[in-house]
Amino acid sequence: MKVLFVAREISYEPLGLMQVISLLKGKGHEIDLVISDYEDPVEYAARFKPDLVGYNCLTGSYRYYSEINRRIKERMETFSIFGGPHPTFFPELINESGVDAICIGEGDLAVPQFIERYKNGGDYHHTNNWWVKRGDEIVKNPLGPLIMDLDSVPYVDREILYSKSTLARKSKLKTFLFSRGCPFDCSYCFNHQFHLLYPSVGKKIRARSADSIIKEIKNVRDAYPLEFISIFDDVFCFNIELLREFSCKYKKEIGLPFYCAQRADIVNEERTRLLKEANCHAISIGIESGKQDYRFKYLKKHVTDEQIKNASKIIKESGIRLMTFNILGLPAGGVDDDWQTLKFNIECKPDFSAVFFFQPYPKTELGEFAKKNNFLDGSMEEIGNSAADRSIIKFKTKYEKRQIERLLRLFPITVRWPRLLSLTRMLIKLPMDGLYRFVYKVYKGYALRNYINPYKMTIIEYAQTLKRYWKRSGG
Numbered sequence: 257m258k259v260l261f262v263a264r265e266i267s268y269e270p271l272g273l274m275q276v277i278s279l280l281k282g283k284g285h286e287i288d289l290v291i292s293d294y295e296d297p298v299e300y301a302a303r304f305k306p307d308l309v310g311y312n313c314l315t316g317s318y319r320y321y322s323e324i325n326r327r328i329k330e331r332m333e334t335f336s337i338f339g340g341p342h343p344t345f346f347p348e349l350i351n352e353s354g355v356d357a358i359c360i361g362e363g364d365l366a367v368p369q370f371i372e373r374y375k376n377g378g379d380y381h382h383t384n385n386w387w388v389k390r391g392d393e394i395v396k397n398p399l400g401p402l403i404m405d406l407d408s409v410p411y412v413d414r415e416i417l418y419s420k421s422t423l424a425r426k427s428k429l430k431t432f433l434f435s436r437g438c439p440f441d442c443s444y445c446f447n448h449q450f451h452l453l454y455p456s457v458g459k460k461i462r463a464r465s466a467d468s469i470i471k472e473i474k475n476v477r478d479a480y481p482l483e484f485i486s487i488f489d490d491v492f493c494f495n496i497e498l499l500r501e502f503s504c505k506y507k508k509e510i511g512l513p514f515y516c517a518q519r520a521d522i523v524n525e526e527r528t529r530l531l532k533e534a535n536c537h538a539i540s541i542g543i544e545s546g547k548q549d550y551r552f553k554y555l556k557k558h559v560t561d562e563q564i565k566n567a568s569k570i571i572k573e574s575g576i577r578l579m580t581f582n583i584l585g586l587p588a589g590g591v592d593d594d595w596q597t598l599k600f601n602i603e604c605k606p607d608f609s610a611v612f613f614f615q616p617y618p619k620t621e622l623g624e625f626a627k628k629n630n631f632l633d634g635s636m637e638e639i640g641n642s643a644a645d646r647s648i649i650k651f652k653t654k655y656e657k658r659q660i661e662r663l664l665r666l667f668p669i670t671v672r673w674p675r676l677l678s679l680t681r682m683l684i685k686l687p688m689d690g691l692y693r694f695v696y697k698v699y700k701g702y703a704l705r706n707y708i709n710p711y712k713m714t715i716i717e718y719a720q721t722l723k724r725y726w727k728r729s730g731g
């Protein structure tokens with residue numbers, strides 16, 4: 257069976273897709289990947305002649321993939337499959353013309369099973385996790401079980417990606433994901449909906465063992481350049497026992513600097529010490545809103561201002577760099593609230609404050625709240641590829657919305673240099689959006705590169721990385 261996967265761009269390693277590819281390897285299929293940044297996917301598909309074409313979709317990218325799929329299907333007869341967060345939370349995607357089947361939830365068991373049945377002419381229409389078109393009918397199957405033992409899942413396949421992108425292969429920074437799931441229920445995050453999909457086990461964090469983590473890193477280090485590790489787990493090593501074992505083994509066997517995310521209310525001296533001993537270079541925590549009452553009432557993130565300030569202090573005092581995550585343009589909020597978020601960040605003294613617009617992703621609790629209460633100023637189709645692209649939330653006036661959009665661009669630099677506060681207050685009233693975008697992009701690139709993910713680069717690598725970063729929308 258010839259299966260072609262399409263990735264729009266790879267400014268980030270597409271871990272979900274690489275996971276699916278690893279699951280299909282060694283199963284007698286001919287798997288290929290085309291990256292639109294490098295080659296026209298329609299022409300590539302015309303040459304490769306796949307039996308199946310697959311897409312990993314986020315809400316911000318599904319329009320793009322749906323369009324590519326339509327164009328591929330104009331050129332040839334092929335079967336299209338869609339997976340990832342967007343079809344998981346918005347299975348109505350199946351109604352789009354050209355979409356033949358979607359995979360809901362995790363695909364570890366469901367994807368190989370479906371493709372095997374499709375290949376053998378079996379009853380693929382009745383495979384767990386899948387919604388499949390059959391004539392005018394849509395066959396909707398229940399979800400199969402989650403894999404609880406992550407060590408039994410193969411490591412993501414990097415080779416297929418690196419065979420297509422020398423830049424990705426040569427990059428000394430590589431990304432990893434060692435766990436899935438989060439026990440919390442923040443209203444703006446997909447985890448809440450994921451818990452409803454998998455009610456009995458959805459809240460459980462499934463993590464690789466320390467040995468499995470170390471082995472994956474060693475495999476990558478032996479095969480490719482690797483100097484900095486970026487860990488994308490929602491909360492890395494939530495379980496303190498795992499962190500103790502990881503810290504001890506990582507220090508001895510790997511020792512490379514790394515970045516990971518923590519939640520402010522679990523940060524304490526012991527966790528931070530263990531991370532520091534393992535050579536953690538930077539930690540991120542989510543502030544989201546600088547107003548504690550909004551954070552509790554609307555975001556359902558029950559972390560107090562005190563806990564955030566305390567976590568920031570512990571992290572900074574340990575010598576680890578601090579990054580915060582923030583959301584501007586929240587529904588039922590306004591520019592004054594966002595201003596408070598900026599001031600609260602200043603109190604926490606992060607090395608870099610990452611900031612995004614609130615995006616009403618489908619089926620998230622806060623997204624549905626925004627829709628129901630008429631806070632939307634656009635539709636799901638307008639959600640951008642990056643959450644820093646644009647806001648589709650309505651505010652009291654268009655002028656207020658423009659101020660929020662400008663504040664986002666000036667936010668990181670103002671947090672870093674609080675002396676700019678009164679200048680920023682004035683600047684957000686002036687229509688110099690192009691300049692603000694430029695400042696935002698330059699500073700974000702500089703801060704991430706120097707404070708959060710520093711690793712040595714040759715001049716050529718630097719120029720290539722800069723070019724790729726600059727091309728990305730939203731910065």
Ligand code: B12
Nearest residue numbers: 271272310311312314315339340362363364446488642643
């Ligand atoms: C790691 C991560 C990132 C990384 C890497 C992103 C990447 N491209 O891989 C970084 C930090 C860069 C990132 C950035 C963003 N992210 Co992100 N990210 C995640 C995170 C934490 C893990 C994703 C992951 O790898 N999971 C593990 C894999 C194994 O799971 P999976 O991807 O779901 O894949 C499984 C199934 O979906 C299925 N499957 C996957 N692909 C396919 C394809 C086919 C054909 C089939 C059949 C099945 C299938 O099988 C897989 C194995 O079980 C998720 C949350 C989460 N825990 O899932 C958010 C998440 C995916 N991100 C999200 C968002 C919004 C973003 C950003 C837009 C935010 C921003 N900064 O602007 C950007 C967009 C970047 C981009 N264009 O890709 C949202 C998406 C919401 C939505 N409805 O679209 C999520 C769900 C988190 C949230 N906020 O709720 N992200």
Ligand code: SF4
Nearest residue numbers: 438440442445447490
């Ligand atoms: S703590 Fe983070 S990952 Fe967990 S539900 Fe909240 S926002 Fe999502």
